Amino acid sequence: MFQGMGNQANRQIIFNQHPEGWPERECFRLEPGDSPEPKEGEVLLRTTWLSVDPYMRGRMNPGPSYIPPFELGQPIEGGVVARVEQSRHASFPEGTFVQGMLPWADYSVSDGVGLYPVDPSLAPVQRFLGVLGMPGLTAWFGLMEIGKPQPGETVVVSGAAGAVGSLAGQLARQQGCRVVGIAGSEEKVNWIVNELGFDAGINYKATPDLLEALRAACPKGVDIHFDNVGGSIADALLLCLNRKGRIVLCGQISQYNLTEFEQGPRSDLLLVGKSARKEGFIVTDFQDRFHEGVAQLGKLHASGSIRVREQVWDGLERAPDAFLGLFRGENLGKALVRVWHPDQSPTG
Amino acid sequence: MFQGMGNQANRQIIFNQHPEGWPERECFRLEPGDSPEPKEGEVLLRTTWLSVDPYMRGRMNPGPSYIPPFELGQPIEGGVVARVEQSRHASFPEGTFVQGMLPWADYSVSDGVGLYPVDPSLAPVQRFLGVLGMPGLTAWFGLMEIGKPQPGETVVVSGAAGAVGSLAGQLARQQGCRVVGIAGSEEKVNWIVNELGFDAGINYKATPDLLEALRAACPKGVDIHFDNVGGSIADALLLCLNRKGRIVLCGQISQYNLTEFEQGPRSDLLLVGKSARKEGFIVTDFQDRFHEGVAQLGKLHASGSIRVREQVWDGLERAPDAFLGLFRGENLGKALVRVWHPDQSPTG
Numbered sequence: 001m002f003q004g005m006g007n008q009a010n011r012q013i014i015f016n017q018h019p020e021g022w023p024e025r026e027c028f029r030l031e032p033g034d035s036p037e038p039k040e041g042e043v044l045l046r047t048t049w050l051s052v053d054p055y056m057r058g059r060m061n062p063g064p065s066y067i068p069p070f071e072l073g074q075p076i077e078g079g080v081v082a083r084v085e086q087s088r089h090a091s092f093p094e095g096t097f098v099q100g101m102l103p104w105a106d107y108s109v110s111d112g113v114g115l116y117p118v119d120p121s122l123a124p125v126q127r128f129l130g131v132l133g134m135p136g137l138t139a140w141f142g143l144m145e146i147g148k149p150q151p152g153e154t155v156v157v158s159g160a161a162g163a164v165g166s167l168a169g170q171l172a173r174q175q176g177c178r179v180v181g182i183a184g185s186e187e188k189v190n191w192i193v194n195e196l197g198f199d200a201g202i203n204y205k206a207t208p209d210l211l212e213a214l215r216a217a218c219p220k221g222v223d224i225h226f227d228n229v230g231g232s233i234a235d236a237l238l239l240c241l242n243r244k245g246r247i248v249l250c251g252q253i254s255q256y257n258l259t260e261f262e263q264g265p266r267s268d269l270l271l272v273g274k275s276a277r278k279e280g281f282i283v284t285d286f287q288d289r290f291h292e293g294v295a296q297l298g299k300l301h302a303s304g305s306i307r308v309r310e311q312v313w314d315g316l317e318r319a320p321d322a323f324l325g326l327f328r329g330e331n332l333g334k335a336l337v338r339v340w341h342p343d344q345s346p347t348g
Numbered sequence: 349m350f351q352g353m354g355n356q357a358n359r360q361i362i363f364n365q366h367p368e369g370w371p372e373r374e375c376f377r378l379e380p381g382d383s384p385e386p387k388e389g390e391v392l393l394r395t396t397w398l399s400v401d402p403y404m405r406g407r408m409n410p411g412p413s414y415i416p417p418f419e420l421g422q423p424i425e426g427g428v429v430a431r432v433e434q435s436r437h438a439s440f441p442e443g444t445f446v447q448g449m450l451p452w453a454d455y456s457v458s459d460g461v462g463l464y465p466v467d468p469s470l471a472p473v474q475r476f477l478g479v480l481g482m483p484g485l486t487a488w489f490g491l492m493e494i495g496k497p498q499p500g501e502t503v504v505v506s507g508a509a510g511a512v513g514s515l516a517g518q519l520a521r522q523q524g525c526r527v528v529g530i531a532g533s534e535e536k537v538n539w540i541v542n543e544l545g546f547d548a549g550i551n552y553k554a555t556p557d558l559l560e561a562l563r564a565a566c567p568k569g570v571d572i573h574f575d576n577v578g579g580s581i582a583d584a585l586l587l588c589l590n591r592k593g594r595i596v597l598c599g600q601i602s603q604y605n606l607t608e609f610e611q612g613p614r615s616d617l618l619l620v621g622k623s624a625r626k627e628g629f630i631v632t633d634f635q636d637r638f639h640e641g642v643a644q645l646g647k648l649h650a651s652g653s654i655r656v657r658e659q660v661w662d663g664l665e666r667a668p669d670a671f672l673g674l675f676r677g678e679n680l681g682k683a684l685v686r687v688w689h690p691d692q693s694p695t696g
C-alpha cells in the first residue's frame with residue numbers, strides 16, 4: 001500500500017513565536033519539512049486529522065507546566081490521527097490508523113511510544129480526537145470521577161458548546177441530572193438545548209444578569225459546576241452552588257490569554273460555608289483507565305445516546321486559524337483540521 | 349448539691365449591634381438576666397467555661413449562613429461547658445457536667461437537645477471545648493478526611509498557633525508528615541516548633557517574602573495546606589502546592605471582618621495544572637462520627653502525644669474581649685473564658 005513519499009514534500013507548522021496574551025497568526029509558520037524515513041522499529045505516518053484544543057495555549061507559554069512547553073522553531077504538537085504509510089514496527093501494520101501526540105505535519109515518524117491503534121470500523125477515525133479521544137475522556141472522567149453526579153442533581157456546564165462541554169452535559173443527562181449549559185451565542189444555546197437535550201441554556205453574552213439567569217434556570221441550586229471557563233462566570237455559579245457542591249475545574253479558557261493573574265473576588269469562604277469542593281484535573285490523571293472510558297463512550301456514541309458535531313477546517317495550513325478560533329468563541333462542537341483524505345488519494 | 353439560685357442574679361451577654369467590618373466592644377452588652385427555672389424535662393445549668401471561636405464572627409452578620417445568625421437583643425450563643433445545677437431530665441443528673449451550644453450567661457436552662465455529658469475524669473472539663481471538642485474534631489476530620497495525609501508528605505498549617513491549627517499540625521506529625529506552621533509572632537512560632545514539635549515555623553509578620561520562606565521551609569513542595577486564614581498567605585501556598593495537593597479550607601480568618609469580597613488573583617488555573625483539590629468543610633459534616641474523633645483525640649491527649657495550651661480570660665464579662673482578641677492575633681492555643689470555678693464555690 002505504501003508507495004513511498006516520492007517527491008511529495010512534507011510540510012509542517014512551526015512554533016514561530018511566543019504569544020503575549022492572545023495568540024496570533026504570527027505565532028505559527030508553515031514551512032517545508034524533511035521527508036522523514038522510518039528506521040527499524042519505527043513507522044512513517046501520514047496525518048489525516050489533527051485536533052486543536054484550548055489546553056494547547058498553555059504549551060505556548062515558556063514556563064514549566066504540567067506538560068512541557070512548545071519549543072520555538074519546532075513543530076507544534078497535538079492530538080493527531082494518522083495512517084501508517086510504512087511500518088517497521090510489528091504493532092502498527094501499514095494501512096492501519098493510529099492516534100497520538102504528533103507534530104502538525106503531513107508526515108511524521110514515530111517509534112510507537114504513545115501511539116494507539118484506531119479502529120475505523122467503530123467510528124469515523126476523527127472521532128478518536130473527539131468523543132472517543134481526549135475530549136471525550138476529559139468529559140467522562142471529569143464528570144464521573146471528580147463531579148460524581150447523582151440522579152436529580154443540577155449540573156451546569158460552562159463552555160457548553162465546546163468539545164468537552166457538549167459531552168459533559170450529555171453525560172450528566174444520562175446520569176439523571178438536570179443540565180444547564182452556558183455558551184456564547186444563540187446558535188450554540190439552540191444546539192445544546194434542541195439537539196443535545198440540555199434542559200436549559202444561557203447565552204451569557206446576551207444575558208444582562210447572569211446570576212439572575214442562573215437562579216431562574218436552576219431553581220434547586222447548582223450541585224456541580226463543570227467549569228471550562230472560569231472568571232466571572234464561575235463567580236456567579238459559586239453563588240448558586242448548593243451545600244456539598246462540586247466544581248470540576250476542567251479548563252479556564254477565560255484566563256488562558258492573560259499575561260498576569262486576573263483579579264477576582266476571594267471566595268474560598270463560600271466554599272467553607274457550603275462544604276464545597278473545587279478540584280482540578282488533567283485527563284492523563286486517569287490514563288490507566290482510558291480503556292474503560294473509551295468503552296463507555298463508544299457504547300453511548302454507537303447507540304446514539306450522545307451526539308457530536310464537528311467543525312472541520314480543511315488543510316494543514318488552516319490549523320492555526322482553527323486553533324485561534326477556539327479563543328474567539330467560533331467553534332461549535334469539536335474543532336478539527338482535515339489534513340488529508342485517504343479515500344481521495346491514489347494510495348487510499 | 350443544688351442549693352437553689354436564691355437571690356443570685358443571672359447575667360448574660362447580649363448581641364447588641366451588628367459589626368460593620370471588625371467587631372467592636374459595642375457589639376456586646378452585659379446585662380442582668382432572668383433567673384431561669386427548669387420545667388419538667390429540663391435542666392438548670394451553671395456555666396463554668398465558655399469558648400470563643402473565630403467561626404462565631406459569621407453569626408454576627410445578618411444574612412443567612414450555614415448556621416443561623418445571632419439575633420439582636422438575644423444572648424450570644426457558643427460552646428459552653430456547664431454544671432447541672434438542677435435536673436428534671438433523667439439523662440443529666442445534678443452535679444454532672446455537660447457541653448453544648450448555650451447562651452453566654454451565668455445560668456441557662458436546656459431541654460437536653462444538643463447537650464452532651466462531659467466526663468471530668470477523662471480531662472479537665474474545659475478540654476471539651478478544645479482538643480476534645482469542636483476545635484479538636486475540626487482539626488481531626490479536616491486533616492484526616494479532607495486532607496488525607498500520607499507519610500512523608502509536607503503539610504503547612506496557617507493559623508498554626510490557634511486552637512485548631514496547633515492540633516492539626518500535631519496530628520499531621522503523628523501521620524508521619526513534615527509539618528510547617530505559619531503564625532503571627534515569634535512567641536507563637538517558638539511554641540509550635542519548640543513545644544509542639546512542628547518541623548518549622550514562619551512568622552509571616554516578620555517575613556519580607558513569604559513565598560521564599562515557604563520554599564525554604566518546604567523543599568519538597570507542599571502537599572496539604574490546612575488553611576485557617578486565606579488571603580495572600582493562601583496565595584503564596586498555592587504557588588508551592590504539589591501535584592495532587594489538597595487545600596483544606598477550614599477557616600478564612602483574614603476575610604471574616606471584610607464588608608465585601610476582597611479581590612485577589614484568580615488562581616483556579618493553577619489547580620487545574622496541579623490536579624489539586626480545594627475543599628471546604630464544617631465540623632458538623634462529620635457529626636455522625638464525633639464519637640470516633642473524640643476517642644482518637646482522647647487517646648492521643650491522654651498519652652501526651654498531643655499537647656494543648658489554654659489562654660484563659662476570667663469572668664463572663666471578659667468574653668467579648670476574649671472574642672475580639674481572636675482577630676487581633678492575641679491568642680495562643682485555645683482561647684477560653686472561665687465563668688465560674690465549681691471547686692471555689694460553696695456548692696462545689
